[in-house]
Amino acid sequence: MLNLYARFRGLAALAPSLPAAGALLSALLLLSSCATPPPADDPEAVQEFKEINDPLEPTNRTMFAVHEAVDQAVLQPVAEAYRALLPEPIRNGVRNMLGNLRTPVILTGDMLQGNLDRARKTLGRFMVNSTIGLGGVVDVSRDLGVHGHSEDTGQTLAVWGAGEGFYLFVPLLGPSNPRDLLGFGTDIVINPTTWIGQGQLLDAWNYTRLGLTVVDTREALLDPINAVRASSLDPYATLRSAYRQRRAFEIQNRDGPAGSVAPAGGAGFGQGVMEPR
Amino acid sequence: MAKSFSSITLERRSLLLAGAFLATVKGAKAQQMDIARASAFVNAAGQELTTAINDTRLSQSQRREKVANILRTAIDIEGTGRFILGRYGRQASPAEMQEYLGLFDEIILHNLSARFGEYRGVKFSLGRTQQRTEEDAMVSTVIERPNSPSFVLDWRVADINGQPKVVDVIAEGTSLRLTTRSEYAAVIQRNGGRVASLLEAMRGQIAQLAAREGG
Numbered sequence: 001m002l003n004l005y006a007r008f009r010g011l012a013a014l015a016p017s018l019p020a021a022g023a024l025l026s027a028l029l030l031l032s033s034c035a036t037p038p039p040a041d042d043p044e045a046v047q048e049f050k051e052i053n054d055p056l057e058p059t060n061r062t063m064f065a066v067h068e069a070v071d072q073a074v075l076q077p078v079a080e081a082y083r084a085l086l087p088e089p090i091r092n093g094v095r096n097m098l099g100n101l102r103t104p105v106i107l108t109g110d111m112l113q114g115n116l117d118r119a120r121k122t123l124g125r126f127m128v129n130s131t132i133g134l135g136g137v138v139d140v141s142r143d144l145g146v147h148g149h150s151e152d153t154g155q156t157l158a159v160w161g162a163g164e165g166f167y168l169f170v171p172l173l174g175p176s177n178p179r180d181l182l183g184f185g186t187d188i189v190i191n192p193t194t195w196i197g198q199g200q201l202l203d204a205w206n207y208t209r210l211g212l213t214v215v216d217t218r219e220a221l222l223d224p225i226n227a228v229r230a231s232s233l234d235p236y237a238t239l240r241s242a243y244r245q246r247r248a249f250e251i252q253n254r255d256g257p258a259g260s261v262a263p264a265g266g267a268g269f270g271q272g273v274m275e276p277r
Numbered sequence: 278m279a280k281s282f283s284s285i286t287l288e289r290r291s292l293l294l295a296g297a298f299l300a301t302v303k304g305a306k307a308q309q310m311d312i313a314r315a316s317a318f319v320n321a322a323g324q325e326l327t328t329a330i331n332d333t334r335l336s337q338s339q340r341r342e343k344v345a346n347i348l349r350t351a352i353d354i355e356g357t358g359r360f361i362l363g364r365y366g367r368q369a370s371p372a373e374m375q376e377y378l379g380l381f382d383e384i385i386l387h388n389l390s391a392r393f394g395e396y397r398g399v400k401f402s403l404g405r406t407q408q409r410t411e412e413d414a415m416v417s418t419v420i421e422r423p424n425s426p427s428f429v430l431d432w433r434v435a436d437i438n439g440q441p442k443v444v445d446v447i448a449e450g451t452s453l454r455l456t457t458r459s460e461y462a463a464v465i466q467r468n469g470g471r472v473a474s475l476l477e478a479m480r481g482q483i484a485q486l487a488a489r490e491g492g
Contacts, residue, residue, distance in 0.1 A: 044364050048364070048462065052459075052462075088424070227392070231388045232460050233460055233461070233464050233475075233478045233479070233482060234460050234463040234464050234467075236463070237459045237460050237462070237463030237464075238456055238457075238459065238460045240459065241455060241456045241458075241459035241460070242451050242456050245450055245451045245452060245455060245456070246449070246450055246451055248450065249449065249450025249451070250450070254450060275426055276426060
């Protein structure tokens with residue numbers, strides 16, 4: 001669920017305290033228990049350990065359990081209520097608008113990855129959707145044949161050659177790794193509303209946007225996560241694998257011809273938030 | 278529709294190219310997957326599946342059963358099961374392996390037919406086919422359903438004893454066999470490296486599924 005939060009500014013309140021958060025995270029990592037590496041005389045097991053690349057697995061699993069408890073108590077019921085109470089056209093409008101608001105992050109990613117064609121599309125979509133599309137609520141560009149796509153700084157770092165580091169599970173954000181976490185922080189900084197203006201109205205708007213993004217994302221993931229919970233013998237391991245595969249797919253910009261990743265986000269749960277119908 | 282999916286000329290040209298390529302190397306490689314054959318196979322299986330899924334005369338359980346039967350002939354269940362068990366396959370006793378393959382067959386068909394069975398009103402369109410390795414080809418399809426965003430489903434097809442068979446399905450970049458391999462490996466590793474512990478968990482899962490459906 002990482003990338004989805006990557007776009008707001010509600011979290012931007014955290015931006016000044018990012019170094020502190022970093023220090024806290026490092027402390028946590030130092031204190032956390034580590035997975036036991038297999039004996040060196042078992043090359044297959046060593047190979048597998050490297051592929052799984054989850055040296056903090058015991059801590060990550062604890063974090064996953066915390067996340068699941070919070071999710072089942074709060075996030076999931078709220079997302080279900082959102083789906084039940086609001087008709088689909090309104091939810092689609094919300095998703096479109098949130099995607100449009102991520103334009104600065106997507107455009108920066110397109111440009112830093114040297115993808116001028118995609119940058120041009122992102123910019124064109126923003127201009128059309130923000131005006132004719134009533135502030136991004138209606139995805140007019142898509143109807144004109146220009147589908148949206150998603151980018152984030154974690155993907156840019158990957159395109160630049162940064163490896164993922166190792167697996168991390170962060171409660172509320174979901175599956176991640178140091179590279180994507182650094183990208184997440186950078187995305188907050190890239191967002192202009194982190195820096196412009198102040199006042200209660202802006203704060204209220206930023207928290208509304210944060211809340212809507214969380215709810216919209218969780219709603220998009222209701223079915224995939226229910227499916228993982230129902231069918232996996234080890235949901236933690238399933239999500240770890242799915243997250244990596246999904247990120248590789250996003251990094252390669254392999255957006256599908258019909259249902260490309262909604263500009264509102266590739267959710268890191270191994271399932272993207274899709275473009276609304 | 279995107280360019281790669283609508284461009285029939287491109288498709289035809291790639292088929293011709295593939296044909297020419299195959300004509301030159303034919304016989305050199307055993308069990309090579311011909312991409313035209315892979316794509317025709319996925320098309321036929323897809324048609325059969327959508328017909329079953331959209332057949333309003335069937336009850337939900339009849340529909341699932343029909344879907345499971347189609348999948349059983351289309352998927353290389355044994356090969357996929359062995360791939361997923363990976364290195365633990367060598368640790369398993371013949372009896373364990375046999376039980377594992379039986380349980381895997383049941384779980385995979387149940388999960389897939391439960392998922393596909395819900396896709397009422399589903400339509401699919403065939404996309405591009407690519408040679409992945411010498412042994413397999415990837416056939417891309419776009420799945421469209423009412424009230425849901427459409428998505429890309431890729432089918433990895435290999436030649437198994439002279440027949441094209443599905444060896445993996447990949448939804449928007451996430452491969453079913455890779456994800457399941459991680460899942461099963463984690464269960465074994467967390468239970469002292471014993472294959473028996475995986476079998477136990479799989480038996481438990483089947484019992485749960487049966488209870489859920491019975492109740």
